[in-house]
Amino acid sequence: MSGNEESASHGKIGEVIHTKQPDGRIFERYRRPPGTRLVIISPDKKILITREHRQENDKIDLRLPGGKVVDSLPEFHKLLDEKADMVEEAIRGAKKEAVEETGLIVNDLKLLTIARAGATVEWDLYYFEVRNFGEHPDGQQLEHGEDVEVTWMGAQELKDAIERGEMHEWRSVGVLLGLVLPKL
Structure with a gap:
């Protein structure tokens, strides 16, 4: 601090x-510690999306895979005290989350943007584009209580799902509609 x-x-x-x-x-x-989101794009230009029950909505939500860079406030303080490169830390966290949530090993992560929550809430989300990935031999490695279904969606299918209100993380909606889908 x-x-x-x-x-x-x-x-x-x-x-x-x-x-x-x-x-x-x-x-x-x-x-709070920053988070990561992965925009994993297949060779046929589909985006990997997860379906999972979210406590904050009490319903199934479409999500970009990702999670926290670190799991506790002391770990975050250590990164801040060491003036760690948060992009590198986010890449580490994103790779871990990719295996856990999707069963994929991701490589060559390209930073798309850092979405900031606002002046009174510091909770940055690091969005990475991934086109180089392969399956982990052990598949998904979900935490206890997690139920995450992985699916691939084309650009129009994803836009339609967003319009139907099936994706509730609005920063991810903004990144998808503003930075990703127009280029597919």
Whole structure:
């Protein structure tokens, strides 16, 4: 943390940060470790999508595979203290999540964008394009309680699913509609 920041409260994965402004006021924001999302594109230009039950929606949601870069606040603090290259850390996390959620080994990850949540919530999502991948010999390696179905969708099929409200992570919708699907 920088000299004008302090952690006002924290949980397992995130914290409330108070930053003293030059005029003495306190700016408050929530900060958590960044996440990753993978845009895995097949040779026939289909995108790998997962179907999984999401607690925040209490329903099945279409998702881009991905997850947290690190699993705890102390791990995140260590990265911040070491001034770690977050893109490299995100690549490491994305490769791990790819195997867990999809059963794929991904290579040659290309950073598409970093989607920021906003001024009062610091939760960056690192989006990577992947065209070089292969199957892991052990397949998916889901965590206890996870039920993730993998499917491939063409551009129009994915647009239609988004329009029907089947994908609820709006940052991913924006990346797909703005950066990915127009180029397929």
